[in-house]
Amino acid sequence: MAPKHVLDGYRVLDFTQYLAGPAATNLMVQMGAEVIKLEIGPHGEPVRNFPYCRGGRSGYFIQQNRGKKSVCLDPKHPEGLAIIRRLLKHCDVFIENFAPGVIARLGLGWEEVHQINPNLIMCSISAFGQEGPLASHPGFDYIAQAYAAVSDLIGEPDRAPSMPMLAFGDVGTGVHALTAVGYALLDRERNGAGGQWLDISLLDSYFHYHEVSVQAYSASGGRITPQRSGSHHYAVGPTGIFKAKEGHLMILALLHQWPILCRAMDREDLIDDPRFHDNDARMTHREAMIGVIEDWLQSLSSDAAALAILEQARIPCAPILSVPEAMAHPHLIERRTVRTIEDRLLGTFQIPGMPLRFSKYEVDENIQAPLLGEHNAEVLKQLLLCPAEQVSDWERRRVLYAKPV
């Protein structure tokens, strides 16, 4: 039988909440893995109440949890813990994002689960990693962002840094976790390695983004000091956000593109202008350079006219789209970078698309986010051969929880 997608046949026990962990398992589901989401009774995953909510359903929850099966239980109840331990024997991957130490105190630390299932890949996701001075600190995306010296690089130099209104650290950490889990699986299949434990953190992931700052500061002996510089880059240019006739445009003309930009602006006289002839000169005369470009933008009839000229010259440029504008852009719609889904209860709405595109497979759009404990009976019957009466008994005794439809 042909597999339905690349991870068909893999089963994941997903003990994650909020965003970073669920982002990893969200991608696994979309690649065909079976993901069993363990939720803690009685309320389950906290984001089941995150906005936007309608009809008792959270769009936030749905976006991250489509296609997963929900088993809701009390892990502190001995029978609840026993159920988890039995499930682990049937899974390939166990993933969790509690604060470091918590999972071991629950009786599900690496040594225990490795003993239960020697082939199991366990992945722990945390803000700062499993050990080190900060390990036990509570952390969220922005906290790790500040420690990773990313926040410090956003905003005006003489004012407080600015914070991005989205959690790219959590999502990025989820993608890092996904790759580590996948390569550990490959190691297991191909090299006959058993299970192993993966330690993924927001701090590592954020710090991993520093492509210039760390090496340049280190190698220059501190002469190059990375700093936030508002709407224009501190080291290369023109690279920045320019005021145009109607709104703002991002324009990026590196090295060899300066003469091309000058010709596009009909200002060939600037190509060899000593203020602008190379990157160093342009950085020294940054204000003048920005002025020249913004004057040109103001002289045009519209932002669209500016974009057309720059695109014709193949100067990298873009309008700075708002979220609603991006969602309405024909390119994002055609590629389903923004896609429309339908939840059984919340109805139709839009979420980001699947960022991993495989030639052999279409993304299955017909998947649903689970109701709390929706798959208690199914999962326990299939994997642990528990009869329905046993499941109802557990639900009555608050070992398992399920929210009636």
Next chain:
Amino acid sequence: MQPQHILEGYRVLDFTQFLAGPTTTRLMAEMGAEVIKVELAPAGDPTHLLPHRRAGRSGYYIQQNRGKKSICVDIRNPKGLALIKELVKSCDVLLENFSPGAIGRLGLGWEVVHALNPELIMCSVSAFGQTGPLSKLPGFDYIAMAVSGVMDMIGDPDQPPYFPMLGIGDVSAGVHALAAINAALLYRYKTGRGQYIDISLLDSYFHSHEINVQAYSGSKGKIQPKRSGHHHYAAAPLGLFRCRDGYLFMVVMARQWGPLCKAMGRDDLADNPNYDTNLKRVERRAEIVAIIEDWLRDYDRDDALRILEDMHVPVAPVLSVPEAMEHPHLLEREVVRTVYDRGYGALQIPGIPLRFSEFPEPLDLQAPYLGEHNREVMTTLAGVTAEEVAVLESGGVLHAEALPQGVDTVASA
């Protein structure tokens, strides 16, 4: 025999330059794959020229290309193209990040390489993806960031937006590509089938919208995502707070409001009905920020940090890059690590963010000199003799920079 690392035995033909693609193959090299970096003759990857440079070596290039082999080839020359096609046959993965269409015009499109090697996994990384109205436009990180609606979410509402002074989108797209290649390798291991993967910066950036897209759509526009400077628009207190000598970032959810009030010696605020829900705190955000910053005015950043940490309030100092590089936690975990380049010397770069219990030690890797591995790769994989390599190099089909005196080539495995 125990493999040195997970990807030992896999060979990657790497046409990528700049940042997004090299990130993917760098991580593959760190996991033990053999990465053959194809650099376009004569100059190679443009990042050889990026700062900081010393002894003819770029720290930027070293960071992204450690552990790779460099061959430098004129692929527009039919002889060069023929060599590459020979290599395609013995590789497992081909990665490229030219503008969409360019690899096809070079004669190495998916149909061609798939026919040469049906098990090959090919991955293209681009700004906007291989299809769609924007696909043909040139793009870099910030260009895709602007189109994704991400840039618009950074900065003060009444000012132009900001962009972060680091290549988050490039590195992130590289990690997305790494994840997709991994899944395709697993699939190939079971089925023997190769496939093509299309990764874009725009997709990767847009994928990061955890709230904005669904909230705008689900609320039918009632929730308008907007940048809001130093403080979150939907939760409070959540943002940056000024201390005497710097800034703290705090994330105060329902459970932490009481402890924060206690930390400030303002137990009276904990149960104040003006502030007892997130919604009320958002509405009175200005008041709350003023109260907190009034309190912080008498404290240095690190002193206030300790008080808040003791109360288990999620808090962080906003560290500069130099401060982060000296922080004991980052040093202990080698989030920042020191590597030694043969020509450049010691250099600090970010650590490997994927930590495997089976492979705790990083591999000993060097960034190549341009064309350093022409001879090794061509003689072992393309059936070319050492003499023929010399002829190809003098004819400009292959190119190699001379190794500086005292620098030895990396012994091949």
